[in-house]
Each structure stands twice: as structure tokens, then as C-alpha cells.
Amino acid sequence: MDRPQSLRQQFEPKLLAVLRRGYGWGDLRADAVAGLTVAVVALPLAMALAIASGTTPDKGLTTAIVAGFLISALGGSRVQIGGPTAAFIPVVFGVIAEFGYGGLILCTLLAGLMLIAAGLLRLGTLMKYMPQPVITGFTAGIAVSIFSSQIKDALGLRMEQVPAEFVERWIAYGRHLGTTQPTAVALVVSGLLIIVALRRWKPKWPGFLIALSACTAVAVALALPAETIGTRFGSLPSALPAFSIPQIPFERTLELLPASFTIAFLAGVESLLSAVVADGMTGGRHRSNGELVAQGVANVGSALFGGLPATGAIARTATNVRAGARSPVSGMLHAGFLLVFLLLFAPLMRHVPLAALAAVLLVVAWNMSEHQHFRHTLSAPWGDRLVLLLTFFLTVFVDLTVAIQAGIVVAAFVFMFRMSESVEISGGMHPDDDNGQGDDAEGRQRQRLPAGVEVYRISGPLFFGAANRLDNLLDQFVETPRAFILRMRLVPIIDASGVHALRALADRCRRRGIVLIVSGLQAQPNRILADMALGRDGQVRFASDFERALLLAESIAAEKAPSPGSVAQ
Known part of the structure; x- marks a missing residue:
């Protein structure tokens, strides 16, 4: 019964709703x-x-x-x-x-x-x-x-x-x-x-x-x-x-x-x-x-x-x-x-x-x-000014259809650029929402980080506009670690391109003899990674939070010797 009610609420003319509630001569006089x-x-x-x-x-x-x-x-x-x-x-x-x-x-x-x-x-x-x-x-x-x-x-x-x-x-x-x-x-x-x-x-x-x-x-x-x-x-x-x-x-x-x-x-x-x-x-x-x-x-x-x-x-x-x-x-x-x-x-x-x-x-x-x-928007960030002026001049000098299409497309690209800029990939010992720790958490965590373990953190949506940020992540290591923890508690959403980037990162880690551990997945990324079968082949390990990921990485580093023929690719 709920669905028909929902459809009625969406498409029933307001006139019928008004008449159903009652409509008198006073209403008619005001409307006239x-x-x-x-x-x-x-x-x-x-x-x-x-x-x-x-x-x-x-x-x-x-x-x-x-x-x-x-x-x-x-x-x-x-x-x-x-x-x-x-x-x-x-x-x-x-x-x-x-x-x-x-x-x-x-x-x-x-x-x-x-x-x-x-x-x-x-x-x-x-x-x-x-x-x-x-x-x-x-x-x-x-x-x-x-x-x-x-x-x-x-x-x-x-x-x-x-x-x-x-x-x-x-x-x-x-x-x-x-x-x-x-x-x-x-x-x-x-x-x-x-x-x-x-x-x-x-x-x-x-x-x-x-x-x-x-x-x-x-x-x-x-x-x-x-x-x-x-x-x-x-x-x-x-x-x-x-x-x-x-x-x-x-x-x-x-x-x-x-x-x-x-x-x-x-x-x-x-x-x-x-x-x-x-x-x-x-x-x-x-x-x-x-x-x-x-x-x-x-x-x-x-x-x-x-x-x-x-x-x-x-x-x-x-x-x-x-x-x-x-x-x-x-x-x-x-x-x-x-x-x-x-x-x-x-x-x-x-x-x-x-x-x-x-x-x-x-x-x-x-x-x-x-x-x-118009003047107010001219004081907005450069992307909004670009969209405003592009749409305005195309409307005047070219065609309204072209102006709307171009304006929406450029606005979408500006949005994607801003979203990609909001994504931060940094040394992962910064405090975040994983465990609710204070400002001195990074120092304590860094001291507890065992040899052969590296940590990075992603903050922001991992979508197609930012997925390529993972391409050169392994090149930033001075020494090849045995375990690599990727903290994703601050990643609210991920799309297919983000999953593809993670899969490519896992492949590069495997070729270098590195075990990739992903920690702190939120609901949407966790569901998408499961639907797209990332990690079923054992290339990626998952931990619910950073503490568990750290314990897992420590055990891996203790039992796993560096690959003798490991060559960075």
C-alpha cells in the first residue's frame, strides 16, 4: 500500500488535494x-x-x-x-x-x-x-x-x-x-x-x-x-x-x-x-x-x-x-x-x-x-566565474543549446577537479577517525611502527578524478616494506575507477613482495569492494581499524623475509 500512496503523493494535482481538504466561497473570492x-x-x-x-x-x-x-x-x-x-x-x-x-x-x-x-x-x-x-x-x-x-x-x-x-x-x-x-x-x-x-x-x-x-x-x-x-x-x-x-x-x-x-x-x-x-x-x-x-x-x-x-x-x-x-x-x-x-x-x-x-x-x-x-558570482572561485562567463557569452553569441551543454559539462569538470584536489594521500601516521586519538597519536603510532611496515592514509572520495593519485605511491618508499597499510577510514565513497586503482596497486605490491593491508573501510567502499571481488584472490588483506591492521602487519613483517630477487618496477 505504501508504494501507490507514494506515487499518488508525487503525481496527484494540487488542485485535488485542495478540494479534498475543503474549498469555500471565501477561497473562491480570494482566488478570483x-x-x-x-x-x-x-x-x-x-x-x-x-x-x-x-x-x-x-x-x-x-x-x-x-x-x-x-x-x-x-x-x-x-x-x-x-x-x-x-x-x-x-x-x-x-x-x-x-x-x-x-x-x-x-x-x-x-x-x-x-x-x-x-x-x-x-x-x-x-x-x-x-x-x-x-x-x-x-x-x-x-x-x-x-x-x-x-x-x-x-x-x-x-x-x-x-x-x-x-x-x-x-x-x-x-x-x-x-x-x-x-x-x-x-x-x-x-x-x-x-x-x-x-x-x-x-x-x-x-x-x-x-x-x-x-x-x-x-x-x-x-x-x-x-x-x-x-x-x-x-x-x-x-x-x-x-x-x-x-x-x-x-x-x-x-x-x-x-x-x-x-x-x-x-x-x-x-x-x-x-x-x-x-x-x-x-x-x-x-x-x-x-x-x-x-x-x-x-x-x-x-x-x-x-x-x-x-x-x-x-x-x-x-x-x-x-x-x-x-x-x-x-x-x-x-x-x-x-x-x-x-x-x-x-x-x-x-x-x-x-x-x-x-x-x-x-x-x-x-x-x-x-x-x-551576476556581479556576485564574479567574485566566486575561478571555476564558477569560468562557467558563468562561458555560459553567458555562448548564450549571446552562439546558441542557447550549446551554452547550456557547455556550461554543464565545464561545471562538471570544475567539480571533479575540486573533488580530486580535496583528496589527500599522505603519510598515514596522522590521527584520524580510526580510534578517536588525540593530537599526540601520530608520534606514539610512529614509535610503535615495526621495521618493514609502511603506512599511508587516503582522505576524501576515491573516484575516477583522483584514482590516478595511487599510481606512484610505492615509488615514495625509501626501502621496500614487507607490509603496506593503506588507511581508508576517511574515504566516504569509492567508484569503479577507484577499485581499479586499488587493484593495480595490489598487483604492484604483489610483484614487489609487499602485502597490502586496507584498514577502516566505511560502509559504501566496503560494499563496492566486496561486489567487485577485490581481495578474493588473497592479494589484499582487510582490517576493521588501524590497530588491527598494525597487528597484522607486525606479524607479516616478523615472519616474512624480504624477497631476494625483489626489484622495484
């Missing part, structure tokens, strides 16, 4: 207020993020409605708000530019299936092992990419296409700088000033929506010559999101797998980070594996309705909590309110200036840059 508040915040963001991703604003609204509803209804977090986020912009823009919108639909479907598989395989807990320099690096890199993508609309540049590559994009901006429109600059500056002022003096007000509305009202009232949603994309459809699948290039599935993995990775990381933030604000506890499954279902659903990739949105989730949300119903209502906005106000949205949306995204880019964390 929170859902409306978040919908007001999400409305301009959904459109702006879709445009920055290289598609139409209605795709962003569809994503917020469909995926936002599914994430809240099925997710493992009580107050998570889902939808399109800025993290997807570079990869989505690149996929659409190279494979078309059908390629993005396929990417989103594949990413959704990957997330479902990751949740069912219970990989959600692994996300906590993601190195922070990698997260900070690609997040800051994405922020720079978002900022770069908004220059055209912020300045009103007259250019047909914006190159996807960072350097080529800025070269193109430079060539068209003479086409800057003063109206666009005025609108973007006005939008920025309104947002910044409201954040300082009225932080609870929906700054994005107010700035967007004010800029739109001024542009319409003064008939300003500014490019709008309507002039670029036409009118938004004022209808329910329709189940529709465009032409999908299934034959290019293998080409799209890297981008799909990147989308799945970003969705998983950002959704779980958002859930952790929500837990910190509410005192709750999310279900990471159930959250990944919900994110996967939501991305599949978004793709089938012609939307964009989606994940948990940290800022919108925090807004939801601060607005008084009590359950996943607030997120479901947020999606419902967005649908109402789409049905009622779609004709008015065509008047929104693109420069005003650019102002919104410039603020999003600044918030996403996490410049305080």
Missing part, C-alpha cells in the same frame, strides 16, 4: 481577485513575448490561456502561474526563422513529451543539482538577447528582417540607424518612465498594462505615426482558441531535437524554480515530478492549439501569491479572465504601439538579467 490581478499583468506580457519570439500576439494569448489553465489544473504547485516566458524567446525565434511555425509546433510537442517522461521517471529532484553559475549565465545571456531583439521596435527602424545572430543583428541596426523614428523613441521612453515610476510609488499597480494603455491612448488621440499591432499583424481574432495543427515537418525531427531539448530543459528548470519561490512565499511544498508532468501536458496542449512553449512564470507566480491566491483555482481563473479579455477587447488591441510593447520587454530584460547575482 488574485486571478484577475495576474491576468491584468499577463495580458501585455503574453502579446509582447509572442512578438519578440517572431510570431503574432494572439499566439502568446493562446499560450497563456491554454497552457496557463492546464499548468494550474494539473500541476504540483498550489499557486503556480504558467504561460509564455522570456526565457524561450531566443530559441523560439531561431526555430521559427529556420523551420517555420510548423517546426516550432513540433519542437513544443517534443518538449512536452520530454517533460512528461522526465516527470514519470522522477527526474524532477535532479533539477536542484543544476549549477547556479549556469543558470545565472544563460539567464543573463537571454536578457541581453531580449534587449537586443527590441532595438528595432524601440527606435522604429525601417528594416524588413531582424537577423537571428547577435553580431549580424547589431550590424543591421547600425546600417538602418538613420531610419530612427522620433515617435517610437518618445513612446518607448514614456512607457519606461511610467513603469519605473509606478514601481517606485505604486508597486501594487499593474505598471505594464497602465503604460501600454497610456501609450496607446496618446498614440490614438494624437494620431501619431507609430507602427502598431494592427499595422504589422492585423486585427487579433476575437474568438475562442481553436484546435488547429499547421503543417508539421516531421521529417526534420532529428534536426529539431536539440531545440526541443532546450525548450524542455528551460521549461523544467524555470517551472521548478518558480515553484520553489512560491513555496518560500507560502510555506507550502510543491511536487516536482507532478509539476514536470503538468508542464509537459500543458506544452502539448499549447502546441495543439497553435500556441508557444510555456512554463511556470516566476514574476506572475509571485504576483499571484501577493494578490492573495489560495489554490490552483486562481491560475485557472487567470486563464479564464485572459480569454474574456481576448473576446471583448481584441479589436482595441490592434491600436497598441509596438514601441510600447518594446518598453515592456526592455523592463523584462532588465529584471531577467539578475545583474546583482
Whole structure:
């Protein structure tokens, strides 16, 4: 009975748990207020993020409605708000530019299936092992990419296409700088000033929506010559999101797998980070594996309705909590309110200036840059700085997929280097945990060490990054001993490479006529050595602690004469 209970706890939507405990009119009222508040915040963001991703604003609204509803209804977090986020912009823009919108639909479907598989395989807990320099690096890199993508609309540049590559994009901006429109600059500056002022003096007000509305009202009232949603994309459809699948290039599935993995990775990381933030604000506890499954279902659903990739949105989730949300119903209502906005106000949205949306995204880019964390990490050890800068520059100048892969690999190598440096192999008469002796233990033990016996001690994990430290151990002996004690009480773990290194050491000892004694094995090394049959051939003797090893070595040294033909190899 325990196992089904465990599975239910991992994958049951939080919505069911909340309803089971009881849900009243007071809860519904609080969730409705929170859902409306978040919908007001999400409305301009959904459109702006879709445009920055290289598609139409209605795709962003569809994503917020469909995926936002599914994430809240099925997710493992009580107050998570889902939808399109800025993290997807570079990869989505690149996929659409190279494979078309059908390629993005396929990417989103594949990413959704990957997330479902990751949740069912219970990989959600692994996300906590993601190195922070990698997260900070690609997040800051994405922020720079978002900022770069908004220059055209912020300045009103007259250019047909914006190159996807960072350097080529800025070269193109430079060539068209003479086409800057003063109206666009005025609108973007006005939008920025309104947002910044409201954040300082009225932080609870929906700054994005107010700035967007004010800029739109001024542009319409003064008939300003500014490019709008309507002039670029036409009118938004004022209808329910329709189940529709465009032409999908299934034959290019293998080409799209890297981008799909990147989308799945970003969705998983950002959704779980958002859930952790929500837990910190509410005192709750999310279900990471159930959250990944919900994110996967939501991305599949978004793709089938012609939307964009989606994940948990940290800022919108925090807004939801601060607005008084009590359950996943607030997120479901947020999606419902967005649908109402789409049905009622779609004709008015065509008047929104693109420069005003650019102002919104410039603020999003600044918030996403996490410049305080970036500067803080630059004061970290050299390995963390290397991972941070490598991930950042690869995200900006090369590709987000390459940046994440390289960042994780380099972070792993840095970790292995640090772990190998923490392994100490030294003269083994130092006091350690074998017998709980004091500071004068080494002197007493050295005096009792019989002739023909040598002792070394390993301190730290004996894994593949440090296993080669045993290669030249015997060369440090002035005279070939009859017995060699290797103290391993301070070795918490050993892997196959460590076992192989010990076996090679035992072989070298045998060839020199030395009896190898291993003392003080902890549980994990003892189990691994037994499983891998080290010592069954009699080449290695084992002692539970150093005292017993010393007695064994003394008896060996007393009865065993040095090998006459022993030659060091």
C-alpha cells in the first residue's frame, strides 16, 4: 500500500488535494481577485513575448490561456502561474526563422513529451543539482538577447528582417540607424518612465498594462505615426482558441531535437524554480515530478492549439501569491479572465504601439538579467566565474543549446577537479577517525611502527578524478616494506575507477613482495569492494581499524623475509 500512496503523493494535482481538504466561497473570492490581478499583468506580457519570439500576439494569448489553465489544473504547485516566458524567446525565434511555425509546433510537442517522461521517471529532484553559475549565465545571456531583439521596435527602424545572430543583428541596426523614428523613441521612453515610476510609488499597480494603455491612448488621440499591432499583424481574432495543427515537418525531427531539448530543459528548470519561490512565499511544498508532468501536458496542449512553449512564470507566480491566491483555482481563473479579455477587447488591441510593447520587454530584460547575482558570482572561485562567463557569452553569441551543454559539462569538470584536489594521500601516521586519538597519536603510532611496515592514509572520495593519485605511491618508499597499510577510514565513497586503482596497486605490491593491508573501510567502499571481488584472490588483506591492521602487519613483517630477487618496477 505504501508504494501507490507514494506515487499518488508525487503525481496527484494540487488542485485535488485542495478540494479534498475543503474549498469555500471565501477561497473562491480570494482566488478570483488574485486571478484577475495576474491576468491584468499577463495580458501585455503574453502579446509582447509572442512578438519578440517572431510570431503574432494572439499566439502568446493562446499560450497563456491554454497552457496557463492546464499548468494550474494539473500541476504540483498550489499557486503556480504558467504561460509564455522570456526565457524561450531566443530559441523560439531561431526555430521559427529556420523551420517555420510548423517546426516550432513540433519542437513544443517534443518538449512536452520530454517533460512528461522526465516527470514519470522522477527526474524532477535532479533539477536542484543544476549549477547556479549556469543558470545565472544563460539567464543573463537571454536578457541581453531580449534587449537586443527590441532595438528595432524601440527606435522604429525601417528594416524588413531582424537577423537571428547577435553580431549580424547589431550590424543591421547600425546600417538602418538613420531610419530612427522620433515617435517610437518618445513612446518607448514614456512607457519606461511610467513603469519605473509606478514601481517606485505604486508597486501594487499593474505598471505594464497602465503604460501600454497610456501609450496607446496618446498614440490614438494624437494620431501619431507609430507602427502598431494592427499595422504589422492585423486585427487579433476575437474568438475562442481553436484546435488547429499547421503543417508539421516531421521529417526534420532529428534536426529539431536539440531545440526541443532546450525548450524542455528551460521549461523544467524555470517551472521548478518558480515553484520553489512560491513555496518560500507560502510555506507550502510543491511536487516536482507532478509539476514536470503538468508542464509537459500543458506544452502539448499549447502546441495543439497553435500556441508557444510555456512554463511556470516566476514574476506572475509571485504576483499571484501577493494578490492573495489560495489554490490552483486562481491560475485557472487567470486563464479564464485572459480569454474574456481576448473576446471583448481584441479589436482595441490592434491600436497598441509596438514601441510600447518594446518598453515592456526592455523592463523584462532588465529584471531577467539578475545583474546583482551576476556581479556576485564574479567574485566566486575561478571555476564558477569560468562557467558563468562561458555560459553567458555562448548564450549571446552562439546558441542557447550549446551554452547550456557547455556550461554543464565545464561545471562538471570544475567539480571533479575540486573533488580530486580535496583528496589527500599522505603519510598515514596522522590521527584520524580510526580510534578517536588525540593530537599526540601520530608520534606514539610512529614509535610503535615495526621495521618493514609502511603506512599511508587516503582522505576524501576515491573516484575516477583522483584514482590516478595511487599510481606512484610505492615509488615514495625509501626501502621496500614487507607490509603496506593503506588507511581508508576517511574515504566516504569509492567508484569503479577507484577499485581499479586499488587493484593495480595490489598487483604492484604483489610483484614487489609487499602485502597490502586496507584498514577502516566505511560502509559504501566496503560494499563496492566486496561486489567487485577485490581481495578474493588473497592479494589484499582487510582490517576493521588501524590497530588491527598494525597487528597484522607486525606479524607479516616478523615472519616474512624480504624477497631476494625483489626489484622495484
